[in-house]
Amino acid sequence: MKHTFTLLGIAGALLLSATACKSEKEQKTDNPALREVSIAEEEVPAESLNPPFRTRKIQISLGKDIYKLEVDYPQSGRANVVESIRRDLYSRFSIKNADLEKPDAAFQKKANDFMNEYRQAQAEAASDDFEMPAWSYEGEVEVEYNTQQYITYEWEDYIYMGGAHGMPQHFSFSFDAQTGKPLKWEDFFVQGCWAKLKPIVKQGLIAQSGYEEVDPSTWPLVQPTLAPAFTPKGIAFYYEAYEIACFAAGIPSCVIPYSRLQPYMTDYAKSIAAAQAGKGK
Numbered sequence: 299m300k301h302t303f304t305l306l307g308i309a310g311a312l313l314l315s316a317t318a319c320k321s322e323k324e325q326k327t328d329n330p331a332l333r334e335v336s337i338a339e340e341e342v343p344a345e346s347l348n349p350p351f352r353t354r355k356i357q358i359s360l361g362k363d364i365y366k367l368e369v370d371y372p373q374s375g376r377a378n379v380v381e382s383i384r385r386d387l388y389s390r391f392s393i394k395n396a397d398l399e400k401p402d403a404a405f406q407k408k409a410n411d412f413m414n415e416y417r418q419a420q421a422e423a424a425s426d427d428f429e430m431p432a433w434s435y436e437g438e439v440e441v442e443y444n445t446q447q448y449i450t451y452e453w454e455d456y457i458y459m460g461g462a463h464g465m466p467q468h469f470s471f472s473f474d475a476q477t478g479k480p481l482k483w484e485d486f487f488v489q490g491c492w493a494k495l496k497p498i499v500k501q502g503l504i505a506q507s508g509y510e511e512v513d514p515s516t517w518p519l520v521q522p523t524l525a526p527a528f529t530p531k532g533i534a535f536y537y538e539a540y541e542i543a544c545f546a547a548g549i550p551s552c553v554i555p556y557s558r559l560q561p562y563m564t565d566y567a568k569s570i571a572a573a574q575a576g577k578g579k
Contacts, residue, residue: 351375351444351475356401358409363434364416365409370440370451371401382478383449387439390453419459434458442470447573448481448528449473468549469536470527482525484564486533491562492521498559499535502552509543509550517542528570532556 353370360366369387372380384398396404416433423430437455450472458464472481479485487495500519503509509519519542527534532555537543543550556563556571563571 351379351449353441355440356405358405360409360413363436364432365412365434366436367405367409367455368438368440369401369405376476376478379449379473379475379478382480383473386473386480390439431458431460433460434464443529445475445573447475447570449475450527450529463545466539466549469524469538469551470529470534471525472527480525481528483521486526486564486567487559487562488564495559495562496521498554499552502535502554503550506552507550508547517544529553530574533559533567 351372352374354373356367356369356371358365358367371387372383374380381398384401388394388396388398388404391405391408393404393408396407412433412435419433420430435455435457437453439451439453439455441449442452443450450470452468452470454466454468456464456466473479474481474485496519500509503519522535522537523541524536524538527536532553534553535551537550539545539549541550556574560568560571
């Protein structure tokens with residue numbers, strides 16, 4: 299993503315809170331024990347969309363800053379890859395019984411449903427003489443890396459439906475570029491290795507997300523609910539808001555170099571790592 303969302307002024311407040319929660323982050327990154335899991339902060343440019351996989355951007359906008367969505371929808375390439383990723387995107391948006399060849403209509407209906415629910419809530423609030431805050435949704439789902447081995451999407455959105463704050467999401471997810479299979483934990487790592495991965499991920503979170511500021515007795519470092527994702531620099535780990543940290547800490551994430559994870563990776567993941575290493579030569 300080339301930008302983050304700033305809806306209703308909440309994102310600005312979150313940034314200030316997160317900064318307080320991550321004090322002295324730069325000093326932590328300089329800790330020698332963390333250097334092997336510390337990734338340079340500069341953005342890695344996404345690879346150009348080249349055959350055999352191409353997308354087209356679907357854009358939906360309703361109301362004044364109420365619903366905005368952009369999705370890189372599979373357009374052409376291997377038939378099995380295109381269909382698999384289309385189905386996965388529909389599933390992630392809870393779109394059911396919709397034509398894969400008519401995504402504009404499917405995503406428009408999703409937006410209309412949100413708007414209709416909002417208007418119904420407004421009507422109910424008015425009947426109770428309650429001033430309801432405006433709802434909003436803004437999201438981008440786009441291809442981050444498009445390679446011959448894997449395709450990684452990045453998902454970033456924010457939804458507000460009342461309350462002290464809305465709910466952000468920011469994570470990446472990968473597909474096999476030859477089959478279109480959505481990649482899960484078991485595709486990345488051998489079974490039962492989380493106990494050994496945990497300290498490595500924790501070091502990465504401290505170096506890259508300021509996780510050390512979180513009281514481990516309150517927020518234990520569990521295996522992420524979200525599957526990892528492939529990137530050129532290593533494997534990305536993402537936690538959801540509240541999963542291991544307070545809301546003000548944002549969404550903890552880190553990228554661990556392939557070399558650090560080699561003992562725990564599946565043969566499939568090792569083949570991806572080898573391909574990435576070859577590009578760096």
